[in-house]
Amino acid sequence: MMDKQTFLENIQQQLPEGVTGSQIIRDKRYMIDIRADALTEIARYFYQNLKFRFIIASAFHSKEGFEIMYHFSDDTSGNIINLHVILPEEKPQIESLANMFSGANWIEREMHEILGITFRNHPEPEKLLSDGNWAEGVYPYRKNFKS
Numbered sequence: 527m528m529d530k531q532t533f534l535e536n537i538q539q540q541l542p543e544g545v546t547g548s549q550i551i552r553d554k555r556y557m558i559d560i561r562a563d564a565l566t567e568i569a570r571y572f573y574q575n576l577k578f579r580f581i582i583a584s585a586f587h588s589k590e591g592f593e594i595m596y597h598f599s600d601d602t603s604g605n606i607i608n609l610h611v612i613l614p615e616e617k618p619q620i621e622s623l624a625n626m627f628s629g630a631n632w633i634e635r636e637m638h639e640i641l642g643i644t645f646r647n648h649p650e651p652e653k654l655l656s657d658g659n660w661a662e663g664v665y666p667y668r669k670n671f672k673s
Contacts, residue, residue, distance in 0.1 A: 530556070554606060557608045563621075569627075580626075583623070594613065596608070
């Protein structure tokens with residue numbers, strides 16, 4: 527693989543409309559900030575063109591909004607890419623990756639139930655965790671930030 531900074535610059539050149547920034551987190555780990563509407567295009571690029579494997583996604587509620595990290599691995603080099611997207615507090619929604627990666631199915635369902643993030647076009651939006659555990663419309667991992 528090319529040097530780290532060249533790799534990130536190349537990604538930004540290949541996907542100029544979707545990538546808003548990037549950084550080297552540490553050896554073999556990179557974070558690429560992306561626009562929410564570019565997620566499927568960028569995920570497809572990493573999978574088909576660069577041969578990265580989708581690992582998992584994680585999300586949390588911050589003062590910035592709802593942040594999702596989509597984790598991809600280049601198993602031959604050990605490099606990990608985190609595609610980072612921030613969704614607005616008032617309407618957190620993004621296209622589902624479960625139609626592209628079956629491994630995204632359960633984690634997107636979980637993120638919907640605990641944070642209230644909507645994954646558009648999810649193939650199986652049924653409840654996974656919350657049925658009978660907490661009230662409809664309650665998202666236990668949301669935080670109340672003071673202004």
